[in-house]
Amino acid sequence: MLKRPDPFQALCPTRRVLDRIGDSWAVLILVALEDGTLRFNALRRRIENISQKMLSQTLKSLERDGLVRREVFATVPVTVEYSLTGLGRTLSQTVHQLTLWAEAHIGEVEAAQRRYDQGLAPPDGRSPAPLSLR
Amino acid sequence: MLKRPDPFQALCPTRRVLDRIGDSWAVLILVALEDGTLRFNALRRRIENISQKMLSQTLKSLERDGLVRREVFATVPVTVEYSLTGLGRTLSQTVHQLTLWAEAHIGEVEAAQRRYDQGLAPPDGRSPAPLSLR
DNA sequence: CCGTATCCTCTGAGATACTG
């Protein structure tokens, strides 16, 4: 059978993952943990101006998804370490492809935006209104 | 110099692209246009339950980013066709990698969630509280 | 140190109605 998920249907798995990627904080945490284990407050300093609430909340959902591992050590005061799971690492690598796209093409995107914000004219020369006949 | 963008800084290019991907509607539109050109209302039917407002708005920003091309034909009533640009196609292909990840790993994610929602126990056998000493 | 609880704000998406 192997029915492929239909991304046009809300609630489809693909869509749920995509929403995760859309979660800017989640992505930043994945990236931050790529270089290794970090403690709660270390993460907090690394990801400038993330609120305590969002860090805690996002970490919890990443842990729930099996992407991040949380380890508590009974020191005083308590120590909590976060790291990527194997699954988390595969996702962060995939996300990395996206950041490569961004770095490679951001220039084109910005150029397109400038064109659009002026008189929206595509790369060719014609100045004013793009309007074809048929 | 070639300074790499710092994703931890809001407003960095990478982050802007990531936010785009997080925009569920934008991704759905890119995917919908992969198979070819579509008219406004065709897109609307294809992407079930997207509102007119969001479709129009998202298309506009995708056009601004140079990812989608908009062509107007002077028929009566007017005809408007949307298609991917070359740039848009490269992005939609990259996004496709992400959907592949989703399809490949959604099972693991859901399994992790079930474990978490019960007594949060990692894959090993120990039942109750994960807590290490040091 | 590592969080949770509470309150409060403000954006952003949906519904609806109207136009070229």
Place this chain on the structure above:
DNA sequence: CAGTATCTCAGAGGATACGG
């Protein structure tokens, strides 16, 4: 057909304070 213009409302997320 292909949009724009308003309105409303929920809920994401920041600030703050407190607890284990």
